[in-house]
Amino acid sequence: MAKRDYYEVLGVSKSTTKEELKKAYRKLAMEFHPDKNPGNQEAEDKFKEVTEAYQVLSDEQKKAQYDQFGHQAFDGMNAGGGFSNFNYEDLSDIFGGGLGDMFGGMFGGGGNRRQGPQVHEGSDLRYDVTITFLEAAKGCIKEAKYARMAHCKTCKGTGGKPESKEESCPMCKGSGEIRKVVRSVFGNMMQSSTCPECNGRGKIHKEKCSECHGKTIIRETVTKEVKIPAGIADGQRMRVSQGGNAGPYNGTLGDLYVFIHVKEDEIFERHDNDIICEVPISYFVASVGGDIEIPILDGTTTMKIPAGTQNGKVFKLKGKGIPDVHGRGHGDELVSVFIEVPKNLNATQRESLEKFESSLKGENYKNKTNFFEKLKKRLKNS
Numbered sequence: 001m002a003k004r005d006y007y008e009v010l011g012v013s014k015s016t017t018k019e020e021l022k023k024a025y026r027k028l029a030m031e032f033h034p035d036k037n038p039g040n041q042e043a044e045d046k047f048k049e050v051t052e053a054y055q056v057l058s059d060e061q062k063k064a065q066y067d068q069f070g071h072q073a074f075d076g077m078n079a080g081g082g083f084s085n086f087n088y089e090d091l092s093d094i095f096g097g098g099l100g101d102m103f104g105g106m107f108g109g110g111g112n113r114r115q116g117p118q119v120h121e122g123s124d125l126r127y128d129v130t131i132t133f134l135e136a137a138k139g140c141i142k143e144a145k146y147a148r149m150a151h152c153k154t155c156k157g158t159g160g161k162p163e164s165k166e167e168s169c170p171m172c173k174g175s176g177e178i179r180k181v182v183r184s185v186f187g188n189m190m191q192s193s194t195c196p197e198c199n200g201r202g203k204i205h206k207e208k209c210s211e212c213h214g215k216t217i218i219r220e221t222v223t224k225e226v227k228i229p230a231g232i233a234d235g236q237r238m239r240v241s242q243g244g245n246a247g248p249y250n251g252t253l254g255d256l257y258v259f260i261h262v263k264e265d266e267i268f269e270r271h272d273n274d275i276i277c278e279v280p281i282s283y284f285v286a287s288v289g290g291d292i293e294i295p296i297l298d299g300t301t302t303m304k305i306p307a308g309t310q311n312g313k314v315f316k317l318k319g320k321g322i323p324d325v326h327g328r329g330h331g332d333e334l335v336s337v338f339i340e341v342p343k344n345l346n347a348t349q350r351e352s353l354e355k356f357e358s359s360l361k362g363e364n365y366k367n368k369t370n371f372f373e374k375l376k377k378r379l380k381n382s
């Protein structure tokens, strides 16, 4: 059936003002409103027709397109699909609030949803992976092996046996949409939604696909390579685009989220991008100084301990920490030394230590000397 001219539908001229247009539409919409014409298909069709005309002519851009190209401007679009961006809120000042929902429902459920075949979004999946401290610091590649839903290749998303005949969908009687009566501010309204049986195609194969049993998606096991960047931290997650489940009926693919767990390390502790390690040194090295071997991310290196190093002294190795995950430089390595006091001395060792200790003077023990002087002073004054 040829489409009627929008101006003719609303009974207005091309030079109509917005106010006149609104008035004309309001009058017709009230007249043909399904609530006033229960069960009258013709009235409902008219209602849709005037609404569609108003949707175009009340939108300056669409009106201009229509004036220039006529209905061809919106070729291939039906009342629901073509005008899906129509702002239903605009109608609320004509009929009062709450209309957006109703119009959305009438023209394909929701302001932005297309009528006809529905696009099904695939869901996201989660995958947990545990890596070592060093893997996190240097980056690594892990394989994620998991099960997900994939598009059925046998039926190419139709759900039917490829060689079987197609017939009109019994659920929607070939229309591709299901209508039901819903209550709204206007009273009872017809609402249409995509038929779940045929996904809006209006037809279905007589026999279901033997691979997916009509579900259009099948379970598969996939292995994805996950590149984990250097500097990743415990609790961070990475997205593998399209690594998730496939939506039915050739829907979109969800994403895979890889949650990273980092094992604690025996030697290093992480503070932001700095790494901290405690290194025991001997009483002797602390006193006279010397080179000690210390761990770094790439193995070990030699570090000079100056003579007279005190317990808990922290040495900073600049840039030897963890690389920033976003590529903004490196952290530092902080080496904290603690002096291990020798235990279980035998008689000879003890003797030589006693000899050594008695040779020491106040200047060898500055802290101790100062401390006892302060204490003496206090005792004297009290």
Ligand SMILES: [Zn+2]
Binding pocket: 152, 153, 154, 155, 156, 157, 159, 160, 209, 210, 211, 212, 213, 214, 215, 216, 217
């Ligand atoms: Zn199939």
Ligand SMILES: [Zn+2]
Binding pocket: 169, 170, 171, 172, 173, 174, 175, 176, 177, 195, 196, 197, 198, 199, 200, 201, 202, 203
């Ligand atoms: Zn159907």
